[in-house]
Amino acid sequence: MNRQNFLTTARRSALWTSLTGLSVAAGCLLSVPAQADPFNNGDLFVGRTIKHSSSDRLFTAGARFQIAPVEAIVQSAVQTAIDDQVKKNPEAAVVIGLLEQVDTAELKKVINDVDKFKALLKEQAAANGQTLTPEQATAIDQVDTTKLATIEKALDIIDIYKQPKKTLTFSLEPFVTLNLAPVAVTATVPLAGFQADGLDASFEMGNVGLDLQAGDSYGLSGAAFGWTVGLSSWLPTATLDAGTISLSNVLASPRYLHDYMTFSPYAVIGGDLAIFDVTLRAEYVQMLYQGDRDKPDISYLNYGGGLLADFGFVGLSLELDGLMNISNAAAMDNVFLATAGLRSYLGPVQVGAGVQLPLVQDANTSGASLGKPADFNVLVNAQVKF
Numbered sequence: 001m002n003r004q005n006f007l008t009t010a011r012r013s014a015l016w017t018s019l020t021g022l023s024v025a026a027g028c029l030l031s032v033p034a035q036a037d038p039f040n041n042g043d044l045f046v047g048r049t050i051k052h053s054s055s056d057r058l059f060t061a062g063a064r065f066q067i068a069p070v071e072a073i074v075q076s077a078v079q080t081a082i083d084d085q086v087k088k089n090p091e092a093a094v095v096i097g098l099l100e101q102v103d104t105a106e107l108k109k110v111i112n113d114v115d116k117f118k119a120l121l122k123e124q125a126a127a128n129g130q131t132l133t134p135e136q137a138t139a140i141d142q143v144d145t146t147k148l149a150t151i152e153k154a155l156d157i158i159d160i161y162k163q164p165k166k167t168l169t170f171s172l173e174p175f176v177t178l179n180l181a182p183v184a185v186t187a188t189v190p191l192a193g194f195q196a197d198g199l200d201a202s203f204e205m206g207n208v209g210l211d212l213q214a215g216d217s218y219g220l221s222g223a224a225f226g227w228t229v230g231l232s233s234w235l236p237t238a239t240l241d242a243g244t245i246s247l248s249n250v251l252a253s254p255r256y257l258h259d260y261m262t263f264s265p266y267a268v269i270g271g272d273l274a275i276f277d278v279t280l281r282a283e284y285v286q287m288l289y290q291g292d293r294d295k296p297d298i299s300y301l302n303y304g305g306g307l308l309a310d311f312g313f314v315g316l317s318l319e320l321d322g323l324m325n326i327s328n329a330a331a332m333d334n335v336f337l338a339t340a341g342l343r344s345y346l347g348p349v350q351v352g353a354g355v356q357l358p359l360v361q362d363a364n365t366s367g368a369s370l371g372k373p374a375d376f377n378v379l380v381n382a383q384v385k386f
Contacts, residue, residue, distance in 0.1 A: 038217040038224030038272040044306045045341045045354045045379045046251055047319045048281045050226035050270045051184055051215030060177040062350075062383025067170040068248035068374035088150060094139035095147070096154045097294035098125060104155045111152050118143055128330040130296060167196040169248045169374075171206070173255070186211040190255045192242040204242035206256045207234035217272070224272040234262040236290045248374040249356065250335055251302065251321060259291030260298070277308040284326075300329035315343045317354070336360040341379065348386060354379045 037053040099107070102124040110116040118140050125132055132140070143151070175188040190206025213230030234254045246253040254262035266283035287298040304321035318340050325333035341354025356377040 036221045038219060038221050039226055039270065039277055040221060041310050041315055041343075041345055041350070042270075042272075042277045042279075042308060043343065043350065043352075043381070043383075044279075044308065044317055044319055045339050045352065045381060046249075046321065046337075046356065047279065047304055047306045047339075048228065048230070048266055048268045048283065049279055049306070050217060050268060050277075051213050051228045051230075052179055053217070054179050054181045057177075057179055057385035060175075060179065060383055060385045062175060062381065064173040064175070065171070065380040065382075066249060066252075066377055067168065068377040070167050070169055070244070070247040070374045094136055094294045095121070095143060095151055098130075098136065098140075099151070099154055102128065108152070108155055111148065111155070114143060114145060114148060117148065117151075129325050129333060130328045130330070133294075133296065136294065167194055167244065169194055169245055171245050171248075171252070171256070173206075183212060183214045186213075188255070190238075190242075190252075192238075192245045192256055194241065194244060202241065204239040204256075205237055206242050206245070207236060207238045207254065207260070207262070209234045209255060215268070219272070221272060222274050226270050226272065228268040230266050232262070232264040232266070234260075234264075236261045246331070248377050250323065250332060250361075251337070253332070254285060254287060257287065259289060259293075259295075260287040261290050262287045264302075275310050277306075277310065279306045281305065296328040298329045298332075299326040300324060300332040301326060302332075310345075313345055315345065315352075317341050317343065320359075334360060339379070343381070349384050350382070352381045354381075 037056045039050040039052060040056050042049045042052065098121065102121065106124070107117065107120060110120055121140055122132065122137075125136075170193045171190060172193075173188055173190045175186055177184055177186040186209075188209040188211070190209070192204040192206055193201060194204070195201045209232060211230060211232045213228055215226060215228030215230075217224050217226035219225060232254075236259050238256050238258045238260075240258045242256040243253075243258050245256040254260070254264065262285060264283050264285045266281060268279055268281040270277060270279035281304055283302040285298075285300050285302055289295045289297055301324040302321065303324070304319060306317060306319045308315055308317045319338070321337045321339070323329075323332040323335040336359040337356055338359050339354055339356040341352055343350055343352030356379060358375070
């Protein structure tokens with residue numbers, strides 16, 4: 001082979017080698033899956049997260065389930081008995097409405113001294129973080145010996161029902177989410193159930209909820225920042241005994257407390273860093289009483305953070321939540337909770353389970369409307385996304 005033919009053959013070989021290499025490289029690039037959106041599997045068990053991209057999930061349907069043993073009382077039985085006393089002396093109704101949240105044993109010690117009773121009731125209401133309305137303050141000042149007799153009977157009723165029974169609480173919260181590019185809309189219908197010692201299981205309706213949120217993220221999966229703002233509202237559709245669920249999970253109070261309409265604006269910021277999603281959140285909760293009894297509105301702050309490790313087919317999460325009383329929310333003051341969970345990612349189906357434990361819970365639990373909070377709470381989530 002002469003030199004010219006050798007160079008021609010070499011050039012052709014180099015050309016075909018280059019074309020083959022480019023073809024293989026292009027094939028490899030085309031075979032690599034598209035880059036996932038940031039915060040793709042960012043769901044937590046109790047906390048707010050960064051709004052998902054509509055390209056990741058346009059529609060989601062699922063249910064949240066929780067179960068916990070508590071010591072609770074039958075609130076409906078208490079209210080029925082107290083309402084009978086109110087009918088006998090309507091002028092004492094306002095004061096009787098305050099008795100469920102104070103130390104009845106201490107009040108009974110001064111039941112024969114009108115002035116001491118008035119002073120102690122005001123003192124205990126203030127200690128519980130409750131701000132008396134002008135009507136409530138006036139009603140206390142107007143207590144006399146006749147009204148005190150009716151009030152004493154109400155205190156006896158509360159004491160009778162103030163012995164909580166061991167109760168297994170469970171709740172089911174089906175939900176659907178439509179996630180459009182500018183805003184996501186979620187509707188939830190909470191249901192509560194109870195099984196107390198010696199009693200048949202009962203089921204209660206919770207407060208129907210609607211959540212609207214907007215948000216965005218910047219960057220690629222593994223190196224992104226995101227934000228979300230939103231507003232949740234819960235209609236006062238819950239039956240009386242549904243509020244017992246708040247003993248197993250105080251964070252669920254807006255979803256189950258009877259005769260309260262709730263509005264909760266919130267904000268979340270987060271980072272998608274390597275395999276970790278980190279979020280910080282804050283939520284102001286305003287609960288407006290809608291019933292015919294004399295109860296105050298409630299407001300408190302819920303703040304916390306979440307850490308999620310996404311390993312592709314499974315995710316591990318840890319959440320911390322704190323509650324701070326703003327107005328009339330003694331049960332939500334100085335409360336800190338931890339939630340840890342495991343979630344599997346099976347294509348469009350996600351199933352997870354977790355446990356929630358109180359780290360600090362100095363909440364006031366006196367009164368017939370409450371009981372002894374749960375020592376732990378088991379959470380189960382299942383959802384399918386499209």
